[in-house]
Amino acid sequence: MSVIMETQGVYKAFGGLMALNQVDVKIEEGKISGLIGPNGAGKTTLFNVLSGFITPDRGRVLFKNRDICGEDPYKIVHLGLARSWQGLRLFEHLTVLENVAMSLPRGKEEGALKIILGSWVKNRRKVQRATEILELVQIKSRAQVPVKELSYAEQKLVAIARLLATEAEVLLLDEPTSGLDEKTVNLVIAPLLKELVAQRGKTICLVEHSIKLVFNMCDWVFCLNEGQIAASGRPQELRQDEELNRVFFQTI
Amino acid sequence: MDLLLPLLVDGMCTGARYAILGMGFALIFNTQRMFDISFGGIYTWCGLAMWILVAYAGLGIPLAGVLVLGLAFFLSYLIQKGYMARMRNRSDSSVSIMLGSMAILMAMEAIATIIWGGEIRTARTGDADVFKFGPIQISDVKFYSPIFALSIFLAFRYLFQRTPLGLNAKAVATNPLLSRIVGLETERILTLTTCFGCLIIAVDAVLVCVDTGVHPAIGFQSVLIAFMAVILGGIGSFEGAALGGLAIGFIRTVAVFQFPTLWQEMILFVVLFLIIAFRPIGIFGMKDWKKEV
């Protein structure tokens, strides 16, 4: 039951617009947390703060008990925290395999010279690892296809695969199921996320609009509205509250 | 002290000319938010057209000037409609726009070189009128430069704040996506604003032709000055560009005075280099010019 990541009093404003106001969030290791709220509530901003792409005006961000405020995003990935993007941000001109292989961390056998001059395709460990991930996400058959030729659903799977490739322990997924059909969500994404937590010891935090999914999967839920945490707790408990139901859970 | 006054006056006049360039480019850049440098080619052609009209066809300078301004507007319209609009349609990348506009600039200067050769030609036939103010003597061109600069400054500030075109241009500059949604014909507004920008720039082409003379490479030089004016004075600020141009004019004049001839050109580039390295948004620039994440 240890807290692997938390924010303390995070405050962020853009010009006159306050995006995050006194946000205190504790994310438990080995669990799936959900972050929900209406559009513009600040969910993606919070993710940006957690992953280092935005520095808060006030407050602290702790990862494994270490203050990571102001750290470079890529360093935070090395520490074990990675995120996916709502807009996917895939490397469109590269193939699926290349997208994933590129995201793998540097291996111990890779010195600088090897990285610059050695053909990555010949690096068996890398190719094998990347292929495994593609298989896990069920997109191995499209490995050699340039990403921009994939369907939206396939691209979303590649985004998840790329996230996994970073080998980070804590994964922040920004709307991983939006725009996907029920079948893919239920048969591919949901089981995958559960397996990552149960079998591979990952910690996951989702930004989601599908309340059904959130209630299905999350051990803990944070409700964010207008930059503030309105409530947080176990899904079943939150459901009892009428006010929360009105603001957040309309879709049930 | 004796030297200070002529220095100030000269700096003022050069500064005024550069301010004109800065304002013209600011108009283009602030609305398009991209580095469309095709105005450089228009500058060259207008300068040379001015020469043709005055020295060849014998027209009076004011009349020739007005015709040249019209030419600038017309050329800009052609370039925008015929090429730049299609480039903008095709690609969001600011690099492509810059390259395409640079190509237009190169083509226009190349054509000018082929037809005119490389010599400098002035539109001035006979001696310049000289105005005397106490101890200062200014040639008429130098006298008119600040007047023109100021008029352009006031006129366009007014236009931005009062006229529908100006307000729409501001809207498009600040938020192109929203403008499109709201129904503003962004492309048309961009084209018109750019044409006006080129018109302003052509004013300086006319002045240069009468003052020091024109040759095919001046277009490129005007682009450099305009760039520096906008970057120094502040990205996104019309007033800033005018002030930036003024400042550069002064720097240039002082450089001419203090430094050996060969190093003058370099000073400006070093200034540009340092500004971009240390304060790319310029003195009056707006911070959220381009959003990142």
Add this chain to the structure above:
Amino acid sequence: MDYLLHIVIIILINIILTVSFNILLGYTGIFALCHAAFYGIGAYTATLLMKNLGLPFFPALACAVGVTVLCSLIVALPGLRIHWDYMVIFAFSFQMVVYHLMINWVELTRGPQGIAGIPPVTILGFTFDSKISFLLFSLIVTLAVVYLVKRIESSAFGLVLKGIKDDEIAVKSVGKPVTAYKITSFAIAAGLAAVAGGFIAVYISYISPGYFDLHTSIFILICLIFGGMGSIRGAIVGTVVLTALPELLRFIPYLPSTMMGGIRDLIYATILILFMLYRPQGIVGKASR
């Protein structure tokens, strides 16, 4: 025949330039219009070391590469902090500063006069002063450079560069230090340009600032756009065609030499105009970029 050999040698040297610029523009997507400046710094450094200190070719070249790589930091380091749109102007201003230094710093560079009498390359007693021998020499070096760049392209490093071109922020989000990658790609590109600089110096035995100005940078750029950015084949095709093309102009009768510059520029500009609009992927590239 001699003339033909000359063209081939120039093409080979230009290939080193375009293929190295491709690392910046084609792979990483950095539009740095200062490649001719690196070319020039390499040329002048090698020349001064050979003429004033009597260094043989290869050590002089090695030092030239080192100096140029250090200079590339001047562009790369500040260039990282600024928004990438400004990189264009920033690199361009660097190009102009370097060019003006070459012209003005007469004590060092002899200014617009240039430096003549650069000694030819001598290895193990054999002097490469005939066109044929120099052609073979530069052929070997150019092939080596192309091979090197090919290895870089297919490496893990190269893959990250291509990722940076597509989405730099995404590259950060998968744990890669984008800054370090950009600085390195600058260094490699500049170093290779310096090699070309050393070669042009010993080939023509004379260098002057005019060889390394903005015009040259733009020429390198147009070769890439014409042939196709992002691929070695594209760079080579572009270089061959655009280097050979102006030479054909010499054979047009009654063409005054004053016009030639203008016509050549017009051809280049037209190519740029058409390709930017209708075929931005270049001759070799695939459509729908």
